[in-house]
Amino acid sequence: MGSASGVQAVKKGSGAIRVRDGLLGSVMNIILALFSLMCIFPLVWMLYSSVKTKREFNTSVISLPSKPTIENYIKIFANKDANLIGAMGNSMRTTLLSVFLIVAFSFIVGYILSRVSFRLNRPLYVMFLMGMLIPVHSLLVPTYIIFNRTNMANQWYTLLFPYVAFNLPVAIFLVEGYVKGIPPELEEAASIDGCSFNRTLFSIILPVCRPILITIAIISAFSCWNEFSFALVLISNNKAITTVPLALKNFTGQFSSDYPKMMAAMLITMAPIVLLYFIFSKQIIKGMVAGAVKG
């Protein structure tokens, strides 16, 4: 640390350097502020434009609303055809169930692959590793064929299959890596105390794995809520079970010229994600980055 304070002392000593640093610092701050503004501005723009009327929006794109109105929101909630609220319920159910299954499956499979030796351990490991490499969009058409043939398309549970399967490999490897870091003495001690395998799994290992399971829940919740292409292919023939992105697509087809209304609709569907993000941003950022890098 001595060297650092030395540098600081030199800097403070010279007025010219201080001016240069001040200039450089303000340039850097301005660049970053512009970047942040660019990232967040579309959201702000949508927020205040969604309370404008279509006419006001078309005459001036950027100005703040002169007479804020929630007419757009009322119309969307009243619109039975678009059924945005129903879609949110569907998305919520699909997301919650998928997340639960992903967390449960990845915990069990990840733990077993990491700690239990049996003949199929290595082949299963390789299979899930391959699952991580498979470009999922090449499965778009074939899954449709298979699900249609088995009459499993357009059901309330249809989307659970792709959502769980595609998020499972990364989740398994996160758990597997995490379990590797748990000292085996923990389970040995449990075993000495007469703990059964099931008991060890759920009363000893599960609490220890909590942080990584939360990370997995976060990553998969976002990806399930936002997923569009498989919903488009697998459940678009059953209006009663549309998820949010699908409903949004139908909605924009209907109101393609009414931008304030579209913005209102998008904001409604984004609301859960945005709220969740701004409340838990630290954990969410950490979790998603961990998932990306380790996966």
Next chain:
Amino acid sequence: MLNTIKPRGRVIFAYLFLPVALFVFTVFVPLVAALYYGFTDWKGGPVKNFSGLANYAQLFKDEVFWHSFGNNLYLVAACIIGQIGIAFILVMLINSKLVKLKSIHRTFGFFPSTISALCVGFVWKMIYDQRTGLINWFLVDVLHKYKGMKDAPIWLNGEALPIMLILSIPLIWQYIGYYMVIILSAFSSIDTSVLESAEIDGANGLQRALYIVFPLIKNTLFVCVTLCVAGNMKAFDSIYAMTEGGPGTSSMVMALYGYNQSFKSSNLGYGSTISVAIFVLSLAVIGGSQFLLNTYMTDDYDKEEKRIQRKREKEARAAMKKRMKGGRI
């Protein structure tokens, strides 16, 4: 030995059956099905003839498909340069002692990557709009480059600028913050004394970035490149939202083309062939990028480090196995 907690085979089977069955059914069965249906002329109806390699012959001559593949590669290149390049520069800026409000930049910057790509596509469609878009508002009302909105460019027809460039901007925008946070976390693991001593030795900001930070976080940058390649080979949602591959087929990407062939022209046989091609080509591009990174961007030091790490992992695995054979876990 003491009480063993090594579970019986039956228990393992019971635990693993559901997840493995679900995974195989959703991932591997469709893959095999695609291989099979790719050799037929199935249109979704009762008629299904085995047509041999006809679909594959058609695929090789299909200009739209190869154009879509090119567009995917274009997106990959644009996003590697745009996302990772800009993210690296932003990380260098954000780590300076002179910058304030770091956590706000991180929170706001990361925000777009949490939104669905479909939403991002719709939002940018509005931003690009000729009459009521933000870009044309800026050009007309702020810079006064055009007399009115009517004279300003219709961005999404690809006349003012190449359509793929227009479409890659939202993609880049969405994930800059994401890569920024990944690189930032790698950066924070660098020993600060290294940077400080470089500063004392008179290295300026650019030199520190290129000769000290870059080599030290190279592995993370590789991960970013891989994520970028894999992510853009499956581009679908935002392009579907903005142009649906248009005008004509100029902004078509592989996944969208497979979708259109299968469901708009209900050509499921050919759609399966395209799916097989997407599978092979994506793996080839991802593998190729890995190969390029490993041959041209790593030196002997990295290789040695990797070798040692692999050896350590192997030893750890062997030790674990020995323990498990003891029947205690």
